[in-house]
Amino acid sequence: MDRSIIGILILIADIYAIIKIAQSSATPLAKALWIVGVLVFPVLGVIVWFLAGPGGRK
Numbered sequence: 001m002d003r004s005i006i007g008i009l010i011l012i013a014d015i016y017a018i019i020k021i022a023q024s025s026a027t028p029l030a031k032a033l034w035i036v037g038v039l040v041f042p043v044l045g046v047i048v049w050f051l052a053g054p055g056g057r058k
Contacts, residue, residue, distance in 0.1 A: 013046045
């Protein structure tokens with residue numbers, strides 16, 4: 001049961017990240033690379049995107 005909850009939370013975070021990446025003002029290539037990174041490495045990809053995403057932190 002615990003693993004399924006963690007899996008659902010990771011899935012929600014991935015979907016959120018992909019939506020935000022698609023809505024960002026980054027170039028299409030940068031968006032594509034970020035989305036591939038999030039899909040290939042679901043947990044690490046979301047963490048890296050959150051820290052250094054295409055929009056960056058201001």
